[in-house]
Amino acid sequence: MSEVTGVRAIEATRTRLRFALLGPVRVWHGDQPLPAGSPQQRAVLAALLVNHGRPMTADDLIDAVWGDDQPSQVLAAVRTYAARLRKIVGPGTLVSEAGGYVLRVPPEALDLTHAERHALEAERASAAGDHTRARQLLTDALDLWDGEALTGVPGPFAETQRTRLAEWRLTLLERRLEADLERGAHAEAASELTALTADHPLRERLRALLMLALYRDGRQAEALAVYTDTRRLLTDELGVEPGSQLREIQQRILRSDPELLREEPASATPPVPAPAAPVVPAQLPRPIPHFHGREAEIHRLTALLTASDEHGVPVHVITGPPGAGKSALACVVAHEVAEAYPDGQLHLDLRGSGGSPLEPARALEALLWGLGAGPEGLPADAALRAALLRTVLAGRRVLIVLDDAEDAEQVRPLLPGTRGCAVLVTARGRLPELSGVDRTELGPLDPDSALRLLAAPAGPFRTQEERAAAEEIAVACGFHPLALEIAGSLLAARPGRPVVRLADALRDGDRRLARLRHGRRSLEAVLGEHYRRLPPDQAHALRLLALAPPGSVLSLDAAAALLDTGPSTAEHTLDALTDLHHLRPVGTRGYELPVPLGDFARFRAADAESPADRRAARSRLLGFHLALATAAYAVENPGDPLPRHLATPGHPAPHLATREEARQRVDDELALLWATVERTVAEDDPDGTTLRRAVDALLAAGAPERGATAWQAERVLRAVVAASAARHEPAAEGRARLLLGHLLADAGRFGAAWEEAVRSHRLGAAHGDRWCAGYAAVLRGRLRDPEGAALLRSASDVFRAEGDAYGEAAALGILARTGDPGPESVERARRAVELYAREGAGARAADGHYALGVVLCRTGADDEALPELERAADLFRQGVRPLGAAMASLRIARVHRAAGRSGACVEAAGRGVSLLRALGHDYRTAYGLGVLGDALAGDGRLDRARDCHLEARALAAALEAPAAERVLALTGAAA
DSSP states (O other): OOHHHHHHHHHHHHHHEEEEOSSBOEEEETTEEEOOOSHHHHHHHHHHHHTTTOOBOHHHHHHHHTTTOOOTTHHHHHHHHHHHHHHHHOTTTEEEETTEEEEOOOGGGBHHHHHHHHHHHHHHHHHTTOHHHHHHHHHHHHHTOOSSTTBTOOSHHHHHHHHHHHHHHHHHHHHHHHHHHHTTOHHHHHHHHHHHHHHSTTOHHHHHHHHHHHHHTTOHHHHHHHHHHHHHHHHHHTSOOOOHHHHHHHHHHHTTOGGGGOOOOTTOOOOOOOOOOOOOOBOOOOOOTTOOSOHHHHHHHHHHHTSOOTTSOOEEEEEOSTTSSHHHHHHHHHHHHGGGOTTOEEEEEOOTTSSSOOOHHHHHHHHHHHTTOOGGGSOSSHHHHHHHHHHHHTTOOOEEEEEEEOOHHHHGGGSOSSTTOEEEEEESSOOTTSTTOEEEEOOOOOHHHHHHHHHTTTOHHHHHHTHHHHHHHHHHTTTOHHHHHHHHHHHHHOTTSOHHHHHHHHTOTTTHHHHSEETTEEHHHHHHHHHHTSOHHHHHHHHHHTTSOTTOEEEHHHHHHHHTSOHHHHHHHHHHHHHTTSSEEETTTEEEOOTTHHHHHHHHHHHHSOHHHHHHHHHHHHHHHHHHHHHHHHHHSTTOSGGGGSOOOSSOOOOOOSHHHHHHHHHHHHHHHHHHHHHHHHHSOOOHHHHHHHHHHHHHHTTTTSSSOHHHHHHHHHHHHHHHHHHTOHHHHHHHHHHHHHHHHHTTOHHHHHHHHHHHHHHHHHTTOHHHHHHHHHHHHHTTOTTHHHHHHHHHHHHHHTTOHHHHHHHHHHHHHHSOSSHHHHHHHHHHHHHHHHHTOSTTHHHHHHHHHHHHHHTTOHHHHHHHHHHHHHHHHHTTOHHHHHHHHHHHHHHHHHTTOHHHHHHHHHHHHHHHHHHTOHHHHHHHHHHHHHHHHHTTOHHHHHHHHHHHHHHHTTSOHHHHHHHHHHHTOOO
């Protein structure tokens, strides 16, 4: 068969196909019925038919057929149904296009299309005064129904369409009865209307037609009785009075208005109206006087709207959270491209964010009115109005701006059907149901644009004079346009008040929303309206997510813990909230509550969630962190008994396949872990279980070296120590003091570190926490406690007796580093390396190699020390232990310096200093700068060396005596 013959065969097959939706979903090839398949398969077919040749993605079909109740293999099911339908309808009919499925059949193959055409022709016949033809056309349309539309078809899409088509059928029936009345068939119409009003007692249009039919049939008293009955029913059932149409007919009957009895003769030939001149609408709002930022979005949208429209009608959706400036951006862009649309620009507020969104029929009326169509000639049915709009726009270049859309169902009937026009839509949601459209998502402004917007109401001089305060205001507003506009108005309203006063007021996140109010403009009110439109389950989920610390990035698993649900269900909820811009995606799997939406959600959580529920949610989050850290530690350090000594997480352990995955997962969650511990201790009056989980999660995750700056880690650990002591929780207090002691030792605050180590050791020993007591003894040994050597030997023996090779290796490593240089220390360090290797240790093996490298350096064996230190540095880096990596690099630098390798020395020292600066350790940074300065001097770069030494001395000035003396000695300055 030739290609041409094949194409003709496909076309012949398509033209003989017929489909029915106005009843059971059925398919015919000619007069031969074809099987439509299972209910779900018929649902897929119905969705494709109703979509009129536009592509539907697999996700579109899944939502249409199953909604939220999706089976596990739902995508495979869609593909299966598509394959079966292809076999039924033949080749070339159901095709893949634009990332979705399209059913390529002629419009006349569908009964719904015939009904729409009959209805449109009837509208034209009525307008021309030919009521007999109008009645026949409407009867033909109604005869196409065979029971309820989409009978037995499951899914939310089918249910919506059933409701819509049932309403449309009733509208067509009303219009047919109107035609009956115009033809003089009053008695017949009255009889049918009496039955219909019994079935639809609250439908006022039917009641009005019944009153008119009875009056024209000479039954005035019965007509007035219908009004009396209707009024009684409406007031009793709904508490409302009859509408204006019913009231007007009643008054006209009471005064025997002769116009009610006028009828158009069935054979009358109406006058042909003269063609009206086309109206060129210019409805755009005035240009925005002070619009700042969004340059990239303006450039992109302008280019798209002025480009060739060879691919159809361009539809661009601007979406974003409330107050992001969607309407303003659309206005700016529309004015930019207005000249490209010489046939006019339409602008319509769809009122989607308010409580009463504009109905499609009313929206179509407004658009048609803007194009010159008077209300008296408009069809009543929304589908016919949509068809008329497409007809009026055909061959014209008109820009349509649809502002503040509620959803895709509101927008879809308003779209043109032919090339030449373009549509710009603004909406808070992404309108995912609209396929084949371009989307522009608005987030926060860039900092420069934010400052310009803040300065606009009051003038730039005030913010320039107090730039730091202005920048703080912009940050507090989250670079959110509406928040910045209100803040700028507050500055303008108080010209004599310093800018820093407002910055101070906005620093308190709990009261920030209350401050961002000026006149009738309230950020809280705008966000509240957005929030109130959420379904109750999504609103509850948003409040729970807001219990995470402000500014946090939540992973899917962390969010699932807060929501107390599985990852799959959580992802569905998170995606729904993201589509509505209550959440902002971060990276590939993260979510955050953006300022100021997060402020509002936290405010609602404090009001709507009980203290017990808030504590429970944060406890679940801690349980998730502990489960993850425990599982990751076990993968990283096989054989280490630490996981057995940790609290029970109360959360399922994640599956971690490799060390790399374990490290990455923990690293991704560390910032949230530190913030969660701090917020829990500050706000929740935590019990002993929660405190223990908090400490153990930090311990297993690698605190205090990872995930926080030194000052943040100290603040959090001191808060945990205080809370544990107040609660008389010795296990949590002892371990928190152990972590705090390590942190203080790393900061060069050796006296304070020693005190914490002693307290931790005593608490562990007194309350049976042998693990804590053993590692506190190791820390005391590291700090050169007078009893350090004895404590370390004792700890080593205890760890060995308990089969804890990791603990034994830790004690031997410190004993080697703090003991006299010599063979015994070298042997202890080698034993530590062997123990770690025997257990298959990961990051902790670095401690053994580092100890061996240090001891070998002290014995003068630099050549043997260098590979040990390099191995330690590599393991520290792999295990995400930046402090260890930094100190190993500084040791390596000193080995290179002693060997005269100045370039390698500078490189290693510079690497160490960079790591230490990021950690915020003044003592270690000062020490590192001393090493780097020494390296630079050896390389002949004296100016840079002097700068490093000066900075080191400046840092040393704030250090305690032992640490300061060490730094000053290294830089060549007297103490």
